[in-house]
Amino acid sequence: MHTTTDRPIRCLIAKVGLDGHDRGAHVIARAFRDAGFEVVYSGLHRSPEEIVRAAIQEDVDVLGISILSGAHDTLVPDVIEGLREAGAFADTLVLVGGIVPPEDERRLKDLGVAEVFGPGTPTDETVAFVREHVRERV
Amino acid sequence: MSDRGMADEEAEGMTDEEADPSAVVDALLAGDERTLARVISRIENRAEGVRPVLARLSRHAGEAAVIGITGAPGAGKSTLVDGLVDAYRDRDLTVGVLAIDPSSPYSGGAVLGDRIRMHRDGDAGVFVRSMSARGRLGGLSRAAAEAVTVLDAAGFDVVLIETVGAGQNEVDVVRAADTVAVLVQPESGDDVQLLKAGVLEIADVFVVNKADLEGAGRTVARLEEMRRVRKRAGSSSGIDSGDRHDDAWTPPIVETVATTGTGVADLIDALDSHREHLLATDDLATTTRSRHAATIRALLRADLEALLETTLERQGGIDDLVRRVEAGETDPYAAVESVVAPIEDCLDDR
Ligand SMILES: Nc1nc2c(ncn2[C@@H]2O[C@H](COP(=O)(O)OP(=O)(O)O)[C@@H](O)[C@H]2O)c(=O)[nH]1
Ligand SMILES: [Mg+2]
Numbered sequence A: 001m002h003t004t005t006d007r008p009i010r011c012l013i014a015k016v017g018l019d020g021h022d023r024g025a026h027v028i029a030r031a032f033r034d035a036g037f038e039v040v041y042s043g044l045h046r047s048p049e050e051i052v053r054a055a056i057q058e059d060v061d062v063l064g065i066s067i068l069s070g071a072h073d074t075l076v077p078d079v080i081e082g083l084r085e086a087g088a089f090a091d092t093l094v095l096v097g098g099i100v101p102p103e104d105e106r107r108l109k110d111l112g113v114a115e116v117f118g119p120g121t122p123t124d125e126t127v128a129f130v131r132e133h134v135r136e137r138v
Numbered sequence B: 001m002s003d004r005g006m007a008d009e010e011a012e013g014m015t016d017e018e019a020d021p022s023a024v025v026d027a028l029l030a031g032d033e034r035t036l037a038r039v040i041s042r043i044e045n046r047a048e049g050v051r052p053v054l055a056r057l058s059r060h061a062g063e064a065a066v067i068g069i070t071g072a073p074g075a076g077k078s079t080l081v082d083g084l085v086d087a088y089r090d091r092d093l094t095v096g097v098l099a100i101d102p103s104s105p106y107s108g109g110a111v112l113g114d115r116i117r118m119h120r121d122g123d124a125g126v127f128v129r130s131m132s133a134r135g136r137l138g139g140l141s142r143a144a145a146e147a148v149t150v151l152d153a154a155g156f157d158v159v160l161i162e163t164v165g166a167g168q169n170e171v172d173v174v175r176a177a178d179t180v181a182v183l184v185q186p187e188s189g190d191d192v193q194l195l196k197a198g199v200l201e202i203a204d205v206f207v208v209n210k211a212d213l214e215g216a217g218r219t220v221a222r223l224e225e226m227r228r229v230r231k232r233a234g235s236s237s238g239i240d241s242g243d244r245h246d247d248a249w250t251p252p253i254v255e256t257v258a259t260t261g262t263g264v265a266d267l268i269d270a271l272d273s274h275r276e277h278l279l280a281t282d283d284l285a286t287t288t289r290s291r292h293a294a295t296i297r298a299l300l301r302a303d304l305e306a307l308l309e310t311t312l313e314r315q316g317g318i319d320d321l322v323r324r325v326e327a328g329e330t331d332p333y334a335a336v337e338s339v340v341a342p343i344e345d346c347l348d349d350r
Helices: A023-034 A048-057 A075-085 A102-111 A123-133 B004-011 B021-029 B033-044 B050-058 B077-090 B137-153 B168-174 B190-196 B216-237 B242-247 B264-281 B283-314 B317-326 B332-349
Strands: A010-015 A038-041 A062-066 A093-097 A115-117 B065-071 B095-101 B110-114 B126-132 B158-164 B179-184 B205-208 B253-255
Touching: A010 A023, A010 A048, A023 A038, A023 A062, A023 A093, A023 A123, A048 A062, A048 A075, A048 B033, A048 B126, A062 A075, A075 A093, A075 A102, A093 A123, A102 A115, A115 A123, B021 B033, B021 B050, B021 B137, B033 B050, B033 B126, B033 B137, B050 B137, B065 B077, B065 B168, B065 B264, B077 B095, B077 B158, B077 B264, B095 B137, B126 B137, B137 B158, B137 B168, B137 B283, B158 B168, B179 B264, B205 B216, B205 B264, B216 B253, B253 B264, B264 B283, B283 B317, B283 B332, B317 B332
Parallel strands: A010 A038, A010 A062, A038 B110, A062 A093, A093 A115, B065 B158, B065 B179, B095 B126, B095 B158, B179 B205, B205 B253
Antiparallel strands: none
16 A cells, blocks of 8 residues: 655554553564654653644654553543544554453454554564555655 | 644545645644644655745744754753753743654664653644654755744744754754754763764854763863863954954853753753844844755755756666767767757757
8 A cells, every 4th residue: 555655654653551661662663663664652651642642743654552451441542532533543554552352452443443463463463564554645 | 733624634635746735834824733744744755746835834934943952862852852842831932843863774764762742731832743864864954944944934933953963964954943052961971072073063052961960060161161262263263353253152051950950941041042142143144044045055956956867868868878888979978968968058048
């Protein structure tokens, strides 16, 4: 789908919620960089609203939300709702990384999350998914 | 995000090429964040069709105080920018931030560091954008300058450019700023390198950040010494006398602790003083003029290069010329003459 010029894919890796573990976020950020993507990292403890504003201001193609536990219940839906309200949802590929129970995964996908990557997913797989599904743009 | 209509329209598949420049400009001037973000992307992507937008926007620019923050990695630039944003917001000023990472790893990808915090949720008065070199350092300074113009036109009172100060390319980036603050951390070895790279010359304000650490006093003393040496060198090299000298700006040295916000108010005072100095002395007009000149030259070069390519293609392309040189039918000099001749004819006709 990514048919445009030499424009790199821009990504925001976001940490929402209270946990201070960002190893997973850093691993995926480096993998994306090595794949030639441009990566902006949100820093820790960001609110859904901050994430939405960052995704819009940075004009990213991909928003990867890294969560440790529990946070997906409310925070991820809030982010998606915010993107929709701003008219940015259609242009943004939203991914979730972390531990998400299967029934919740289905719910997140219904909301508009493109894919959920559990811990231990090979980074190649995530990179390939992004390449294949990133929204077309000029 | 005042204009949802525009955002939705674009989301519905309106391409950037199709976007009417006036509509884009109107949305941007009305404060639509997505439009602003998109225009900066188009600058970065060197998208066709962004030029008419920039042309219109450049007429709305010129009001913002543009401030460059540079220094070695880890000196505390991002932390300080954070503090400055807060302090400016307290003063009811809106702030656009351009965080530029000129490092360009071989893969072409980049991790653009942590985004600075946006302390106030939903505060429309702050816009933060990260930019990388994309493997073309030369183009970075132009893209940065254009992004500054766009933020300026969008109405931000202050535009902060954060960039690593390490060499010529970074110095070029920071030329888009009217006022440059150079961060130095207490004697760490970093400052030596930094000053070597010629960053000293571009400093309008010195900031000794991490003033809570040992050795801050020594660093201040060292900077004072360098400043003295520079001043002496400056006054003995010129033939000019008194009056220009009275006007000369002496970069103040400000100590800050970015992590606590200590000294940030002093820094803002120093930045304000420099701006007042620029306005009072015509220096601002001078830098603005030279910036316009640089823009005109850059655009000219880009356009002429494109024209040249077209001419070259029309005459069979470079490969054909090379083949003819190889075959002994012509030589590189004659080949260039034949390519350029039609252009020269056109010029003579005028
Ligand atoms: N002790 C101390 N640490 C600071 C100060 N300012 C920044 N830091 C720390 O220095 C590190 C680098 O800061 P950062 O703002 O990312 O530097 P940058 O690379 O120049 O943008 C971080 O761990 C900051 O918390 C300061 O004034 N005092
Ligand atoms: Mg930084």
